[in-house]
Amino acid sequence: MGTLAGHLVPGSVLALLGLWHIINTVRAYYLKGPNQFRSSFWHPFRSPFPRLAHLELFLIVSFAIFSIVMQVLDYPLFSFAFKLNNYEHATMFLHLAIYAGFTLVTEMIHKSDIWFEVSGILATSVFSQELFLLHYHSADHAGLEGYYHWLMQLIVFASLLSALSTTIFPSSFPSSLVLSISVVFQGLWFINMGFLLWVPEFVPKGCTIRLGHGGDSDMHGAVVCGTHEADMRARSLANLQFSWILAGILIIVACICLFYPKKVTPRVQSIEYERLNSRVAEIPLSVAGFKQVNYQ
The missing domain is CATH 1.20.5 (Single alpha-helices involved in coiled-coils or other helix-helix interfaces)
Known part of the structure; x- marks a missing residue:
């Protein structure tokens, strides 16, 4: 994932998935009302073809398996060299595949209501393992890059708490909505890190990208700031980006809540x-x- 594409692709997938969940969560709450609302860790795809109802889960499983293969093959080198950071990334996607695969099977055998809590636990484990592997990453995320990853851990922690809360309180609309928002936030922050840390034109003023050619513990590249003032300025810009991205997501959520009811009749x-x-x-x-x- 130490490339622009390695951040852009999973970030786009997470952002679109979270937006899909926000729209469906608001729709379900508006149609069913606060007394009959029930959270869901996935949402069926509405189309004339019934077989496409589980499209979301199929896509998640496929994407997780594809990402695992790309990490094991060390894209773009396509070699079987054992690199700890690649296998750590693959492990994150492994937990995602376990969650989506189990949920898909329960839906296919019509036992999703019975095992809803288990799906919730597996969804929570996805974020818990992501947080664990980000915090104890074998790669040395130091300096500005480490600060961006620390802010990422805050977002993942919010996803972890909201997923756990949704599992325990399935009728809680705020927990379900916060979970969807945090997934969008993760995706957009991934994209933001990809541009700010891997594209020279977007690197903060006074900082440069340094490519590493060491062993497995070395990063493929890292941003180094020449002075303490440049480093503090870059961190302040990261804080602003964090707040601005969150503000943009909340504006979108507010617009969905305000304008969506015009298209449906509330229950x-x-x-x-x-x-x-x-x-x-x-x-x-x-x-x-x-x-x-x-x-x-």
């Missing part, structure tokens, strides 16, 4: 309408009974 309103009609229908009966008693 909550229909339920209240039915209750109101039933109450109105009961009024003549009670009045008639009251008149009958007085008449007698």
Whole structure:
């Protein structure tokens, strides 16, 4: 993953997956209402073809397996050299494949409701192992690159907590929404790191990319800042990028929540309408009974 493509591809996948979950989570909450809402770790693909309903899980499993193969083959070198950082990345995708594979099987045998908590535990393990391997990475993420990875750990930690909360409280809309937001945040931060750390034109002022040619413990490349002031400026820019990306995601979520209801009829309103009609229908009966008693 020590290339622009190594950050851009998984980052784009995570961002699109998280956006897909945000839209479907808001839709489910709006249609079912706060009393009947139930979280889901995946969402069916609506199309005229029933076989495409599990498309999301198929794509996740395929992407995870493809990523494992690319890491083991040490893309773009395509060799079987044992490199610890590559196998650490492959292990992250391994847990993703386990989660998606188990969830897909439970859906195919129609036992997803029974094993919902197990799917939640496996989804939580994806983020827990990602956080563990990022924190104890064999590669020396030092300097500015280490700071970007430390901010990444904050996002993964939020995903871990929200996934655990969603598993324990499946009817919690905030937990489900925060989980989706954190996945989008992970993806966009991956993309941001790819450009800021691996494209010379985007490297902060006063810093340069240094390519390494050492052993397995060395990075493929690292950003080195010439002075302490340049390093502090680069870290401050990273903080701003962190806040700006999060702000952009929240604006998108707010717009989805505000403008999405115009396209669908909420279930909550229909339920209240039915209750109101039933109450109105009961009024003549009670009045008639009251008149009958007085008449007698």
